Amino acid sequence: MEDLSNEEINYRSSHLQFIPKFMLSKKDYLPQKLWKSIVRLLYKNPNHPVTISDIFSKPLPINVGAEINNVCNAKCSFCGYDKQVNDITADPRKKTKLNRNVFSHTLQLYNDAGGGNFFLSPILGEISSDPKWLDLIKEARLYPNISGVSCFSNAILFDRFGSENILKSGLTNLAISTSLGSSEQYKRLYGVDKYDKVLNNILDILETNVKLGNPVSIHLMLRQDKPYDPFLNSSLYKKLVKLIGKNKISILDDEWDDYNGLISENNLPKGHKLLINETSKEIPCYALFRKLVVLMDGTIQGCACRVEPDLWTDNILNHKDLSSAWKNSKLEKIRNDWSEKKLIPNSCKTCTHYIPATNLISNSTPKYIYKKIKSKLKNIYT
Ligand code: SF4
Ligand code: SF4
Numbered sequence: 001m002e003d004l005s006n007e008e009i010n011y012r013s014s015h016l017q018f019i020p021k022f023m024l025s026k027k028d029y030l031p032q033k034l035w036k037s038i039v040r041l042l043y044k045n046p047n048h049p050v051t052i053s054d055i056f057s058k059p060l061p062i063n064v065g066a067e068i069n070n071v072c073n074a075k076c077s078f079c080g081y082d083k084q085v086n087d088i089t090a091d092p093r094k095k096t097k098l099n100r101n102v103f104s105h106t107l108q109l110y111n112d113a114g115g116g117n118f119f120l121s122p123i124l125g126e127i128s129s130d131p132k133w134l135d136l137i138k139e140a141r142l143y144p145n146i147s148g149v150s151c152f153s154n155a156i157l158f159d160r161f162g163s164e165n166i167l168k169s170g171l172t173n174l175a176i177s178t179s180l181g182s183s184e185q186y187k188r189l190y191g192v193d194k195y196d197k198v199l200n201n202i203l204d205i206l207e208t209n210v211k212l213g214n215p216v217s218i219h220l221m222l223r224q225d226k227p228y229d230p231f232l233n234s235s236l237y238k239k240l241v242k243l244i245g246k247n248k249i250s251i252l253d254d255e256w257d258d259y260n261g262l263i264s265e266n267n268l269p270k271g272h273k274l275l276i277n278e279t280s281k282e283i284p285c286y287a288l289f290r291k292l293v294v295l296m297d298g299t300i301q302g303c304a305c306r307v308e309p310d311l312w313t314d315n316i317l318n319h320k321d322l323s324s325a326w327k328n329s330k331l332e333k334i335r336n337d338w339s340e341k342k343l344i345p346n347s348c349k350t351c352t353h354y355i356p357a358t359n360l361i362s363n364s365t366p367k368y369i370y371k372k373i374k375s376k377l378k379n380i381y382t
Helices: 006-013 030-043 052-057 100-112 133-141 163-167 183-190 195-211 235-244 322-326 329-341 346-350 357-364 366-381
Strands: 063-066 116-120 146-153 173-178 217-222 249-251 291-294 299-301 312-315
Touching: 030 366, 052 357, 063 100, 100 116, 100 133, 100 146, 100 322, 116 133, 133 146, 163 195, 173 195, 183 195, 195 217, 195 235, 217 235, 235 249, 291 322, 312 329, 357 366
Parallel strands: 063 116, 063 291, 116 146, 146 173, 173 217, 217 249
Antiparallel strands: 291 299, 299 312
8 A cells, every 4th residue: 555645746746847957967067056055045954955966865765664564454456455467466475574673673763864754554555454553653653753653544443443542642644545435336446345334433533533633634545436526515525524624635536556467447446547657767766766665574675656576675674874774785776777777677667656756856946936935925915
C-alpha cells in the first residue's frame, strides 16, 4: 500500500510543470547562485533545493520510512498484493516480520540526523495486521526529534485496537484507503465482505478524533466507481465533510499502477483508466531522491512505490549515520547510472509511477515564486 503524503500529491500534481533550463544545469554560475539566494530567503531555509544539482548532492533524504510487514487482510482487485502471473509477482519475498533492531536503528539514525516525520507503513500489506503497530508508533515518538508518525491503513481492524488508543498512540497523520457508499462496490474492490464494519470503524475514528480535538490529521483516500455524483450528493459524504472537511477527502482518479501487467482496467473501479507509462525517462525518477525506504530486514530500497529487487541496495545496519545510508554506493550507482549513462533499472523502465526528479524543485521555479509572492502581497493589502 503506497503512502501518499500531501507533499507527494503536490509533486504529482505538478508533474507537467515547466522547469527553466538554468535550474537544470549542474553548473553553479551567477544566475544559479542569485536565484538560490532569493528562493532560500523566501523559504527561510538555507538548504531548500533550487537546482538539479541540489537534488543530487543533498546529503539527507526529504523523509524516512520503514516497512512494517508484507501481510494484508484485504484482496483489492486493483492491487498487486498476492497476485502472480507466470513468474511475475508484486512481492517475491515470503511473508515475513519486521526486525526490531532494524526499526530501532533506523529511528536512531533519523533522530540523530535531525529527525522529522516518520513514515511507518507496509509497501504491500496492512499496518494493523501487525498487533504491535501502536507500540511501534509509541517507540518512534520516544525519540525527541521524531516529530510525527504517518501511517496508511484500510481501517478494517480498527475496532480491534479502539479509536482512542489509535489516536492517542503518538500517530500524527493517518491516510485511510477505502471505498464508500455501497457494500457491493466495497466487496468488488477490496475483495472482502467488510463494508459495514469498515464504515463503522471510519465514522468512529473520525468522531473520536473530533472529540479529542483532532490530534491526528486524517485523510480519506477513496477508490470509487465513476460517476462520482451519487456519492458526492449522498448524506454520507456530507457527514464526512462535516467531520474532516472537503480537502481531506480525495478520490484516486485514473492514476492506477498496473503492477508490471498484473492489473488490467477490468480490475479498477468502474470507468477508471491505468496510468500510461512515460516514454521518455531521461531524467532519473524523483523517488530515488525523496525518501529513505527501509525494508523489514534492513535493506534500503531505492523507492517506496513497489517492492523492487532491482532497487535493493545496502543494509541500514551497516551504517552509523543517515547520510552514509542515503548516499550508499549501490544507491548512488543507480542514481548516477541513470543520470549520466541513461542506464535505467529494468523495474523503472516499465513503472507507471515514474515522475522526473525535477518535480522536487517545481516549487522553486520563477513562475511558482512569482505566484507565491503575489498571493502574499494580496494577503497583506486586502
Ligand atoms: S489494502 Fe488493498 S491496496 Fe492495500 S495492500 Fe492490501 S490489498 Fe493492497
Ligand atoms: S520509476 Fe517506479 S520503481 Fe523506479 S524509482 Fe520511480 S517509482 Fe520507483
